[in-house]
Structure formats: C-alpha cells, structure tokens
Amino acid sequence: MQISPIKDAIADAVRAGVVLPAGIGKLTCSGYVPDAVVAPCFFVAEVDVNYDQTMGRGTDELLFTCRVLAGRADDRSAQRILDGMLSGAGPASLKAAFETARGAPGELALGGLADDIHLQRVQGYRWYEHAGASYVGAELAVRVIGDGRT
Template sequence: MQISAVRDAIAAAASAIVLPAGVGKLKCTGYVPDAVLAPCFFVGEVEVNFDKAMGRKLDELLFTCRVLAGRQDDQTSQRVVDALLSGSGPASLKQAIEAARGAPGEMALGGLADDIHVQRVQGYRWFEHGSTTYVGAELVIKVIGDGST
C-alpha cells in the first residue's frame, strides 16, 4: 500500500459528511495542516505493521486522525465534535469513512486497500494547534492491504 495515496483517500471519504446547518463544511486533508480552518479533519500519525501474512501479502496501517472544532462557545463546539464522532448519521465520520469499503468483494478506498475500519475514538480534549486552541478528538483507523504494492 502507498501511504500517501491511502491518506488522501481517507480524507476524501471523510469529506462526504454533512454537518448541521450553520456550521459550515468540514475541511479535510490527508496531512497535518500548518494552520487549521475549523471544523477540520486531518490524517496525522501512521504506524505500519509489516508482514502480517507471508510473502508480503498483508500490511496493516494504523492512522491517528484528528477532528478539531473552533471555540464559538464550549457547548456548540462540543456538539459539532459529538456529531462527527457518532457511529451513524449524516455527520458521522465512521459511517462516511467506512462507506469507502466499497461493495462486498470490492477493494476499499477505490482499490488501494483490502479493508478499512474506524476502530475507536480517543483523546477527546482541548488541542493546541499552531497558537490556537480547539476542542477535538482522535480517531484510530486501521487499513489493511497488500504489502507488495
């Protein structure tokens, strides 16, 4: 799997969500941005577990992604993050990202991987990015696929 292509595909899948009225559009990127335009989703760190099957047939990528919301007021910002972290609904990142699995028998992320799974949410807290504080959380996403490509 090509890590850069997978990062971009995760960000593209996340951009399919629909935020509540008045919030604006979620800015999505496959890389950690220098400056955040909230609300924002980005793919951050990656852990690579090579050779999960013999002959380079399976590698596992674990991406730590972040979602950050501005601080209009504490409650509004946290409601935006809550909607993004929900397991279903129009603003659900889990639902949007896992829709990129494709139909049964199809490759995930437009052919880049065998499967993708949003495993968990962690670190719901205030984040310092640049010189600004945002409320947000991390999502851990597992991607598996052919290690020889």
C-alpha cells in the same frame, strides 16, 4: 500499499461522507497535518506501519491516528458539533463515512487502494493546541490493510 495515496483517500472519503448541520459550513479535510486549521477540520496525523502480516509480503497494516478539531469560539456548540461527528450514525457521522469508504461486500476499500479500512475507536476527546490556538477535538484510530507488495 503506498501511504500518501491512502492518506489522501481517507481525507476524500471523509470530505464526501460528512454533512454538517446547516450554518456550520463544510468540514475541512486533509491527508496531512495542516499548518493552520479552519474549523471544523479533519486530518490524518500519524501512521504506524506493521509489515508482513501475512507471509510473502502479502499484507501490511497501517494504523493511522486522525484528528478532528471542531472549534474554539463556543465550547458548548463546538462539543455538539464534535459529538455529531463522533456518533455512530447520522449525516455528520465519521463512522458512517468510513463504512462507505469500505466499499460493498467483495470490493476493495478506498477506491481500490486497500483491502479494508476500519475506524476502530475514538480517543482523546479533549482540548488540542494547534498552531497556537485551542480547539475541542478527538483522535480517531483507523486501521487499513492491504497488499504489502505494492
């Protein structure tokens, strides 16, 4: 698997799948850590790579840490926006967007780039500092598996 196209596809899947409540605007999404944040914002941050999960370079595993930063102007409203994105279902649900990115049964994930993608957990619900500003946010642990020979 090639890491950069996977990161871009994750951002594209979230951009297409998350619909925030009226008046909030669209979720800004990036496959890379942005220099400046336009909240609310989702981006792919770190990646850990586990090679050779099956024999003969058959499968590699990518473990991504993604971040979602909801806002900073009003702590209560920012946390409500974040809570909606972290919910397991609903139009703003990141989990629902990742489930859609998995594809239908028997299809490859992320438009054919991976065998599977799975949003495993949310962690670190707290205030984050990014480029000198504070945002309420959380980290998402995302697992992607696919062909290690490509």
